[in-house]
Amino acid sequence: MQTYRLALIGFGNVGQGFAEILRDRSADLAQRFDVQFQIVAVSTKRRGSVYDARGLDLAALLSAVTAPGGLESLPVQQRGWDPLRLIRESNAEVVVEVSPTDLQTAEPALSHVRAALEAGKHVVTANKGPVALAYAELAALARARGKTLGVEGTVMGGTPVLRLGQELLSAAGIHQMQGILNGTTNYILTQMENGATYAAALAEAQARGYAEADPTADVEGYDVAGKVVILANLFLGAGLTPAQVDRQGITQLTPDDIAAARAAGERWKLIGRVERQGGQLAASVRPTRLPLAHPLAGVSGAGNALTFSTDLLGDVTLAGAGAGRVETGYAILGDLLALHRQTRG
Numbered sequence: 153m154q155t156y157r158l159a160l161i162g163f164g165n166v167g168q169g170f171a172e173i174l175r176d177r178s179a180d181l182a183q184r185f186d187v188q189f190q191i192v193a194v195s196t197k198r199r200g201s202v203y204d205a206r207g208l209d210l211a212a213l214l215s216a217v218t219a220p221g222g223l224e225s226l227p228v229q230q231r232g233w234d235p236l237r238l239i240r241e242s243n244a245e246v247v248v249e250v251s252p253t254d255l256q257t258a259e260p261a262l263s264h265v266r267a268a269l270e271a272g273k274h275v276v277t278a279n280k281g282p283v284a285l286a287y288a289e290l291a292a293l294a295r296a297r298g299k300t301l302g303v304e305g306t307v308m309g310g311t312p313v314l315r316l317g318q319e320l321l322s323a324a325g326i327h328q329m330q331g332i333l334n335g336t337t338n339y340i341l342t343q344m345e346n347g348a349t350y351a352a353a354l355a356e357a358q359a360r361g362y363a364e365a366d367p368t369a370d371v372e373g374y375d376v377a378g379k380v381v382i383l384a385n386l387f388l389g390a391g392l393t394p395a396q397v398d399r400q401g402i403t404q405l406t407p408d409d410i411a412a413a414r415a416a417g418e419r420w421k422l423i424g425r426v427e428r429q430g431g432q433l434a435a436s437v438r439p440t441r442l443p444l445a446h447p448l449a450g451v452s453g454a455g456n457a458l459t460f461s462t463d464l465l466g467d468v469t470l471a472g473a474g475a476g477r478v479e480t481g482y483a484i485l486g487d488l489l490a491l492h493r494q495t496r497g
């Protein structure tokens with residue numbers, strides 16, 4: 153049985169969703185894949201930080217994180233280490249970076265990922281910042297150190313769209329990708345089609361926990377722009393930045409626009425797209441009218457989907473969840489199992 157020791161930087165929705173998967177499925181993973189994942193370190197901003205070289209108890213971690221004393225009430229070897237110290241000095245072999253995304257600076261996640269790779273540790277992350285702003289540098293660093301950089305959770309949560317592109321479509325000649333890459337805006341557009349105003353649909357999305365109190369990153373298209381850049385970085389080898397994406401959100405759409413599309417047998421979707429045009433790349437995020445028969449038009453509610461246009465296979469579309477604590481936790485697990493397959497050879 154191969155054991156991998158993990159340090160989790162961030163223990164919010166995704167970190168906890170991942171820990172719940174391990175708590176509930178460890179026996180199955182051991183039996184089916186001959187592997188065990190042991191969390192040895194967890195770092196948060198306000199709920200404490202813990203490290204125990206012998207491994208942390210998952211059930212105790214999950215109850216302590218929401219208890220008044222936080223993580224540091226646990227009986228462990230070390231408390232209070234900052235993320236960089238945990239990354240450098242713990243015995244973890246893999247750093248799981250799931251702290252909040254910052255699409256302007258990528259920090260502090262970028263420093264965490266860099267430090268982990270420099271310390272000779274594998275990295276798995278769902279954090280868009282470092283992958284959108286510094287993928288080429290980080291991928292080169294990982295290669296130089298012989299480590300892996302797993303990024304599945306950065307686009308479409310746990311739906312394995314990046315693995316589909318990287319492993320199964322890599323020889324098919326991907327030249328364009330377009331998709332619905334933000335569940336919040338797709339939910340709002342679906343509600344507007346059902347007769348809601350933009351304001352009412354946004355309020356409903358906030359009540360259901362899809363939209364943040366400040367919804368700007370979603371509704372103005374910044375989140376999708378970050379994902380479009382990640383797709384360009386991974387599949388088209390392009391050093392795009394989010395600022396280079398021609399971006400428009402959904403805040404200008406009116407009930408009249410929705411009705412006009414419906415009358416024409418079409419539907420509005422917020423489409424993120426990147427394509428190679430000659431030697432150049434064109435990347436955009438834009439509300440787009442699609443005919444109802446279009447594969448992306450049928451994706452409703454908080455769903456996501458991405459179509460790869462390829463030379464050898466034509467269009468290949470994958471649809472599924474775009475976010476969620478367990479769904480994105482599954483992306484972390486998927487990257488770890490890929491690392492395990494690679495290590496075993």
Ligand SMILES: NC(=O)c1ccc[n+]([C@@H]2O[C@H](COP(=O)([O-])OP(=O)(O)OC[C@H]3O[C@@H](n4cnc5c(N)ncnc54)[C@H](OP(=O)(O)O)[C@@H]3O)[C@@H](O)[C@H]2O)c1
Pocket residue numbers: 161162163164165166167195196197198199200235249250251252253260278279280305306307309474475476477480
């Ligand atoms: N939620 C999703 O469905 C989803 C989907 C795809 C990708 N992602 C990405 O996954 C990452 C995690 O998302 P989430 O929903 O789990 O976020 P979250 O619930 O806000 O949790 C973030 C965690 O990071 C901790 N943290 C904040 N600043 C930190 C710092 N400087 N150093 C170390 N830890 C720090 C927080 O500490 P406290 O606990 O003390 O606040 C919290 O534990 C984000 O980058 C997000 O964009 C999320």
